[in-house]
Amino acid sequence: xxxxxxxxxxxxxxxxxxxxxxxxxxxxxxxxxxxxxxxxxxxxxxxxxxxxxxxxxxxxxxxxxxxxxxxxxxxxxxxxxxxxxxxxxxxxxxxxxxxxxxxxxxxxxxxxxxxxxxxxxxxxxxxxxxxxxxxxxxxxxxxxxxxxxxxxxxxxxxxxxxxxxxxxxxxxxxxxxxxxxxxxxxxxxxxxxxxxxxxxxxxxxxxxxxxxxxxxxxxxxxxxxxxxxxxxxxxxxxxxxxxxxxxxxxxxxxxxxxxxxxxxxxxxxxxxxxxxxxxxxxxxxxxxxxxxxxxxxxxxxxx
Numbered sequence: 001x002x003x004x005x006x007x008x009x010x011x012x013x014x015x016x017x018x019x020x021x022x023x024x025x026x027x028x029x030x031x032x033x034x035x036x037x038x039x040x041x042x043x044x045x046x047x048x049x050x051x052x053x054x055x056x057x058x059x060x061x062x063x064x065x066x067x068x069x070x071x072x073x074x075x076x077x078x079x080x081x082x083x084x085x086x087x088x089x090x091x092x093x094x095x096x097x098x099x100x101x102x103x104x105x106x107x108x109x110x111x112x113x114x115x116x117x118x119x120x121x122x123x124x125x126x127x128x129x130x131x132x133x134x135x136x137x138x139x140x141x142x143x144x145x146x147x148x149x150x151x152x153x154x155x156x157x158x159x160x161x162x163x164x165x166x167x168x169x170x171x172x173x174x175x176x177x178x179x180x181x182x183x184x185x186x187x188x189x190x191x192x193x194x195x196x197x198x199x200x201x202x203x204x205x206x207x208x209x210x211x212x213x214x215x216x217x218x219x220x221x222x223x224x225x226x227x228x229x230x231x232x233x234x235x236x237x238x239x240x241x242x243x244x245x246x247x248x249x250x251x252x253x254x255x256x257x258x259x260x261x262x263x264x265x266x267x268x269x270x271x272x273x274x275x276x277x278x279x280x281x282x283x284x285x286x287x288x289x290x291x292x293x294x295x296x297x298x299x300x301x302x303x
Contacts, residue, residue, distance in 0.1 A: 030145065030182065031062055031071045033239045034207055034232060037144060038180045040173055042202070044187040044195040045211035050223030052086060053247055054211060055149055055186050056094060057257070062145055063111035064104045069227070069245055069259050076106070080143035081113045082136065084124045084153030088117035101255040109142065116153070128155040128165065133172045146176065149186040152196075160197030170204050194230075206233045214244060223247040241291055268295055 014022070028037040035041060035058075045051045061068040065076040083091060091113070099105045114136075116124050125132030127148065140146065148154055151169075158165030173183050189210070190196035202208055208231040217224055224246035232240045244260045271281045278296075282289045 025180075029074065030077050031058065031068075031073050034071065034229070034235060035062075035145075035182065035184075036206070037182055038177050039182050039206040040177055040185075040204055041183070041207040041209070042185045042187055042195065042205050043209045043211065044189050045225065046189045046193075046213075049211050049213055049225050050247065051186050051211060052083075052149055053094070053223045054225075055147055055184065056081070056098060058184070059111060059145075059147055060098055060102065060104070060106070063106035064102075066102065066104055069243065069257060076110055077144050078109065078142045079111050079145045079147065080140055081111065081147045081149065082124075082154065083114065083149045084116050085150060086115075088115045091115055097255055112139075112141070112143065114139065124154060126154075126156040127151075127172070128158045128168055130168070133168075137172075137176075140181070144180065145182045145184065147184045147186065151185055151187045163198045163200040166198055166201050170201070173204060202231060205231060207231060207235075221246060238291060268292065269299065272296060 027039065029035070030037055043051060043055060045054075057068045058071075059079045059081050060066065061071065061073050062077045063079045065073045067073065095113075114124075116122060125135035127133060127136065136146075152160075155165075155169060158169075176183055185201075185205075187201075188196045189212075193212070195201065195208070195210075207229065210228045210230050211225040212228065213225055224244070226242050226244045228242050229235070229240035246258045247255055248258050249255055267284075268281065271284060276284070278289045278292050282292045
């Protein structure tokens with residue numbers, strides 16, 4: 001464990017009345033309503049669900065001041081996208097398709113990409129040690145958002161189930177946040193469905209999003225998933241209500257996202273059968289009471 005250096009400056013301690021008067025810039029909403037400046041987020045899913053498609057569209061919306069699903073960026077935000085896994089030709093094809101589908105390309109320098117296949121020796125720096133963090137940090141430039149896709153390919157040698165393996169990455173992330181940057185970690189789901197490895201990762205995070213396939217998913221549907229907010233500080237109600245999204249290809253060959261409301265019928269009905277109040281059901285599923293009532297009324301009318 002690293003000890004506090006004896007020659008380090010003394011800790012800054014403020015009377016609370018002085019602290020609340022400090023000139024600290026408020027956090028800015030980058031992608032409304034859930035992604036803020038100086039924040040830490042994670043998006044996770046099982047293999048093949050569509051994590052990278054999802055993350056690339058978020059990066060594009062941020063860099064162009066555009067929109068993705070029901071989320072909007074008020075203005076363009078510089079992004080650094082670090083990909084440690086996908087073959088470079090596939091990544092090229094996805095970016096081309098995304099630009100063609102949206103008709104929007106980022107301005108020069110607004111969206112920069114680090115791809116494993118075009119690095120010296122086809123390798124990537126290890127985000128789990130100080131040298132690797134320094135290499136990645138040296139390429140941040142003007143980026144206000146760093147997307148790391150994905151943790152398993154960018155952290156070498158650490159045991160995922162042990163909290164100690166996450167500690168160096170977590171401390172680096174906190175330093176990036178203190179400098180005003182936002183980090184989005186892309187990660188795999190484990191066999192139990194939650195994010196793979198130690199739960200300590202989630203302690204620092206402001207937002208955790210899980211992508212999962214609906215129960216009626218068919219392989220020919222490609223990237224179709226429901227979006228669930230496992231954690232979202234200061235957000236509630238419709239802002240974090242589950243939605244379902246599918247990436248489709250139109251007759252003109254262009255990609256587009258189709259968005260529908262994702263309703264977990266089985267969970268709602270099971271909780272109602274247990275005799276829980278609307279307020280309690282809302283607490284369990286993570287939305288407001290009026291949303292629960294609306295969904296249950298819809299199920300009743302459809303019966």
